[in-house]
Structures are given as structure tokens and as C-alpha cells.
Amino acid sequence: MKALVTTGSIGPGLELGEVDPPQPASGEALVELTATSLNRGEVRHLAEEEPGTVLGWDVVGTVAQHAADGSGPPVGTRVVGLVGGRGWAEQVAVPTHALAAIPDDVPDAAAAVLPIAGLTAWRALEMGGLPLGARVLVTGAAGGVGRLAIQLASAAGAAVTAVIGRPERRTGLVQLGASEVVVGIDAATGSFDLILESVGGESLRRASELLAPEGTLVTYGRSSGEDGAIDPYWFGGHSGAHIEGLLVFTEVDRRRLGTVQLEKMLTLISSGRLDPQVTRTRPWSDPMPLVQALLDREVDGKAVLTVNP
Secondary structure (H helix, E strand, O other), rough: EEEEOOHHHOOOOOEEEOOOOOOOOOOEEEEEEEEEEOHHHHHHHHHOOOOOOOOOEEEEEEEOOOOOOOOOOOOEEEEEEEOOOOOOOOEEEEHHHHHHEEEOOHHHHHHHHHHHHHHHHHHHHHOOOOOOOOEEEEEEOOEEEHHHHHHHHHHHOOEEEEEEHHHHOOOOOOHHOEEEEEHHHHOOOOEEEEEEEOOOOOHHHHHHOEEEEEEEEEEEOOOOOOOOOOOOOHHHHHHOOEEEEOHHHHHHHHHHOOHHHHHHHHHHHHHOOOOEEEEEEEEEOOOHHHHHHOOOOOEEEEEEEOOOO
């Protein structure tokens, strides 16, 4: 079967190649891929992968083979799901606890943004509890997770401060529900009940200083590539505050985060209450322009590859 495989060349590279089809486990459905969302975390290290490696986390397609244990949607159902790799292929084995049926009025590309970006935003906000009238700070707000988190937090009644790296990346953030947009975390003022931090390094350190008493900081990325350090004495001055690490794959396995949350977000998209922010699409036969755009931080929102037979 066809799949996008790494080339192993100098610099990031992907090309269509031939690989062996998957052999689904008992609790996995076989899905024929129609779309996948690209994530910066997937493409940052393409050049370091062995040639012929199949990556990919977000899966949208049609169930071709029902799970052997009887779980999950039946054959022919259009679905979205999350896998830990090998998602950029014509056929993908997807755990049914991380798989949801897509409503007829939700396009493939819209659904494709939900597994990584949507579940990360959902779980991060859930970890913070979002008390009534909460102040929420979102770093990396122009990206896929950030744009979904802004909408979900605003819908829950929070006042959201969106932090971006460059002025030109503010486009559309106020319309999505941000109360204010600031360039750089040093421009954020006051204290916040919940902070969603994805940049790392100095941004993480500064974010910890902005956390309110009893507040929660959820860190789920390090897009700057910089290590972040928090002084141990910080905890003495922030009694009752929490710092939580979030890796969505662990949450899917540990808490069975997946089907229920995907279904809820699909319903929000269907009803017009959640905009998936798909800003770029391209056929998977020519993925590198989207890969490079992600690496160059030129994508505001989400980039999706469509799979053509």
C-alpha cells in the first residue's frame, strides 16, 4: 500500500512509497485514510528519521474492517481517530477508544484537526478546571491547539489572553474569543487562573510567574526548542498552585481520552460553535510545501493533507 515515508535526506523530506499494510490488533479498526492533519511536532525531526519511516498521528477516513473485539463503529462509517504513528498511510489500524464517527455535515479536513490539537486543548482546559470568570493565558495562541483552546475557553466564560510571537499572527484571534492579544509573554500583565504553555524555555519560566494562587499551569510543548527551568523556591511563593505536564497520547491510554471528547468537539463543529481553523490544504502527493510552511511558522491554524486514490 502507499504511504508517506521519510527520505532520510539532508533537511526534512517526505515522499509516497510502498509499505506493508497494518495488521490490526483486537481492539483496532482498519481505516482507509482520506485526510490527515500535519502537526509541527511531527515534522520538526523528519531529517533525523530512518529512510522509509511512516509517521502521522491524525487519521480521518472510512472503516474498512471492524475491530475483532466488536468495539467501535461498523464498516463504512466515516471516522476520525488518533494513532501514535504510521498514520500517513492508505490503511491505518486505529484503537477504537480513540475513534469517533463523523457527522455528515462535518468535512474531512475539519475533523482532521481534532485528534492532536483538539484533544490537547480539551484536556488542558479540563485539567485547569476553568472556574467561573477565570482568566486564561494561552501561549503559542496562533497555532492549531491555541486557536481551539481560545474558542473552548471563551465559550466556557473565561477571559482569554492570547500570546503570539509576531504581530502578523494576531489575525482572527479576537474573533475566536480572545479578550486581548499580546506579542510576547512579557507583554502579559496580571495573574491567571489557568495558563496553557507550549513554547518552553523563557516563556515557561515567565508563565510560572503569572500564575495566580490556586492556579494551574499546563505545559504540553516546547516549540522554542529551549529547556525551561522553574526555581524550586517558586513553590514557596505559589502555595496551592499546580504545574501539570500533558502528553495527549498518555492521556488517551491512561484516561481513555478519545471517543467521547472527539464526539463532543465534532458536535460543536457541526453546530457552528467551534471553528476548526483549517487554513491550508494540499494533496498528500505533494506534502513538502505544507511541511516547510509549518517549519517556517507561516501557518496560522491547521494544515491538512487530503488523500487522493
